[in-house]
Amino acid sequence: MSLQMGSLEAWAAPRREALNARLEALFADAWPAPFTAMAQHPLRTGGKRMRPLMVIGAFEAVGGTDLEQVWPAAMALELVHTYSLVHDDMPCMDDDDERRGKPTTHIVHGDAMALLVGDALLTEAFRLLGDHGDARMVLELAQAAGYHGMIGGQVSDLGGGGPVTDVETLTRLHANKTGKLFRCAVRLGALAGDASNSQIATLTRFAEHFGFAFQLADDVLDADEDAGEDGPPSFVKLMGLDETRRRAALETKEALTALSGMNAEPLAGLASYNLSRKL
């Protein structure tokens, strides 16, 4: 596993660095000028950039080579993910003061500016795709991020559809909250690389299994802190720790099987890395 991880990071590091440079150039000429630093704040958290790496991995898996074609989609995915964290962290939502050891946007710049920063990140994602000129990408991202996707999952997670007490509903919640954006990431990467319909279908299948495996692994990792009646609904609570582990391994295997006919080492590496988090 360590060799595999090493080769994943050898692939990921230069792409992450190039992506970060592009993200740091956003909002550079804001008016009023202080908004540049406000909007940059949540983008500089040193994240793994997993979603944009999935975009790039899918792009390369279908034969894409000129990375200029894939940056708008890769950046858009990270912007949408980051906006959702900025809004999620606000006092009226999860009320988190820190993320990865750094103060969240509303702690540094106040609630009103954090709200507007989130709005600006979301809008900027669509500006990049509009500027890239591919309306299909806009449609895919809006579907994945909207009320049929991530926002619907957040509404459900906050109890907007009542308490979540069964595995089927929790699965649907996470398929929307997390899975749809994973799915969107590989589909936008595939579109950027002029993929065939069959390649898009293969990558979609991969992402759906990977997305589920990601959430299962997350619940295993969080099993201790979320224990008890008061914590959020989780697969560990509803299925037990062993069954959640077993399902995470199974979904990862399905994800890797989906990729078997494709030259997609980095995507396979990301799925394997996810599972390794809990070993």
Next chain:
Amino acid sequence: MSLQMGSLEAWAAPRREALNARLEALFADAWPAPFTAMAQHPLRTGGKRMRPLMVIGAFEAVGGTDLEQVWPAAMALELVHTYSLVHDDMPCMDDDDERRGKPTTHIVHGDAMALLVGDALLTEAFRLLGDHGDARMVLELAQAAGYHGMIGGQVSDLGGGGPVTDVETLTRLHANKTGKLFRCAVRLGALAGDASNSQIATLTRFAEHFGFAFQLADDVLDADEDAGEDGPPSFVKLMGLDETRRRAALETKEALTALSGMNAEPLAGLASYNLSRKL
């Protein structure tokens, strides 16, 4: 003026009714199901629908006839305007309990859901344009709504760039906060109607003057309630009531002059109606 107003409303009423029917069909199949009513709440406020009427007016002014071509843009403008109101009304922003005599979204559904409703309305605007298949419209809307447009204006309005104490800065604030979306409305309508570059330039000039006139008239209307040191910055405070009235009339005249070579009665009617609000 009353005859002109009557003919404007004869044009506007059936279009507003058709638009409202389409807006009410949005979010119909949300999951979880209660989100449908939450997202519909701010769309059912009985507004004038001025921005979508500007989209349609521009579409028809450049020769567009099949309204099916213009609904996505018209709806998108109203969705972006409405999302900005939902977020603006939240306690961390302007903290308004009512809008047009009805309780605001966060009063009815709580702050967390209001935040997500705003996010969903913004995302839905881009979904409609992506589905329509015109990436240029996506780019125009994202530029107008983002940090170079509406959001930048809101940041400035909330003091994110320091206190606003001169006419030039206040003009720029409103050009971003309100004007860019007016400008975008006519430009999207023009794009939907396959306008020439010259027609787009004419309509843009109209919208820039109309947007300024709109804000000047608004400040005249609000002159009483916003009086005193504590109120928001306004043109009336910086230029006096008479000069603000004079500028509103002047900007309206410039807007109408821009349209003089075009068959655009409804757009002219909207600009005249705006000025009549303060007479």
